[in-house]
Amino acid sequence: MGLVETIIKKVLEKGIILTKTKISDSVYKIQIKSDAVINYDFVPGHFLRLGVGIDQDEISLKDKVRSYSVWDINKENSTIAIAIATHSKGIGTKWVETCKPNDTVYFKWKKGKFLVDDSADSYLMIGDLSALSHLYIISRNLSDNKQIESIIYSENMDDFFLDITGAKPFDFYEMSQNPSNAIIEKLEGIIPKLKGNTMVYIAGDSRVCVALTNYFRKELNWATKQIKTKPFWNPDKKGLE
Numbered sequence: 001m002g003l004v005e006t007i008i009k010k011v012l013e014k015g016i017i018l019t020k021t022k023i024s025d026s027v028y029k030i031q032i033k034s035d036a037v038i039n040y041d042f043v044p045g046h047f048l049r050l051g052v053g054i055d056q057d058e059i060s061l062k063d064k065v066r067s068y069s070v071w072d073i074n075k076e077n078s079t080i081a082i083a084i085a086t087h088s089k090g091i092g093t094k095w096v097e098t099c100k101p102n103d104t105v106y107f108k109w110k111k112g113k114f115l116v117d118d119s120a121d122s123y124l125m126i127g128d129l130s131a132l133s134h135l136y137i138i139s140r141n142l143s144d145n146k147q148i149e150s151i152i153y154s155e156n157m158d159d160f161f162l163d164i165t166g167a168k169p170f171d172f173y174e175m176s177q178n179p180s181n182a183i184i185e186k187l188e189g190i191i192p193k194l195k196g197n198t199m200v201y202i203a204g205d206s207r208v209c210v211a212l213t214n215y216f217r218k219e220l221n222w223a224t225k226q227i228k229t230k231p232f233w234n235p236d237k238k239g240l241e
């Protein structure tokens with residue numbers, strides 16, 4: 001084991017894979033058990049930097065970790081769950097396809113700003129498969145009285161998966177990649193139905209995040225604090241944080 005791996009393992013939290021389940025045509029659910037869960041001050045929207053290329057000397061340092069949202073956390077059982085989509089076919093995909101229960105995993109908690117915010121009356125959730133678990137946990141942690149509308153898209157209806165509770169709070173759409181125009185067309189029918197103070201969460205493909213942020217700001221004049229956006233991946237980059 002090289003010096004870099006030794007340092008990575010010391011710096012990161014350690015856990016084991018408890019279960020691995022294929023939950024749709026292209027998504028795996030991974031449940032991780034770790035002592036680091038017990039005392040962690042978790043806020044819905046936090047994510048992990050997960051070691052996916054550790055102990056593989058040929059993999060560069062930047063390809064040793066990938067970001068995955070915490071889909072669920074159970075402090076009593078010291079477990080977290082994540083949902084990993086495989087459309088990227090990168091090192092993260094290879095990791096999830098080959099990992100197995102009882103494997104050791106290394107991760108780091110990340111907070112970010114794409115967090116639950118209960119201050120609005122109605123919410124719009126927009127994203128692709130990579131963002132679905134993140135939008136699920138945000139939505140589950142909003143107060144009961146909120147109106148929630150959504151556009152979750154993928155190229156294939158068999159890609160989608162239900163929330164960890166078995167609920168289906170979102171609307172799924174079959175759309176081609178980078179479908180900003182098709183989303184805006186759908187939004188024109190949804191936005192007039194939103195009640196009270198509104199907020200939108202947009203995540204996933206960076207091109208969609210940029211186009212829709214512009215649409216909400218410039219076309220609809222929504223204020224910055226109403227628009228929560230986080231690019232999860234960019235077609236020209238690998239391992240976007």
Ligand SMILES: Cc1cc2nc3c(=O)[nH]c(=O)nc-3n(C[C@H](O)[C@H](O)[C@H](O)COP(=O)(O)OP(=O)(O)OC[C@H]3O[C@@H](n4cnc5c(N)ncnc54)[C@H](O)[C@@H]3O)c2cc1C
Nearest residue numbers: 068069085088090091092093130232233234235238239241
């Ligand atoms: C805060 C945050 C939270 C995230 N949470 C999740 C999560 O819970 N589940 C999840 O699946 N992903 C999540 N992602 C996205 C994930 O980190 C990226 O998709 C990552 O690039 C996948 O790594 P990879 O090694 O498989 O592919 P990479 O080597 O990084 O990328 C290979 C190629 O695939 C493209 N690509 C990357 N992601 C996708 C995609 N989803 N669809 C199509 N093409 C893609 C890249 O642009 C690149 O061209 C999150 C990202 C961030 C920033």
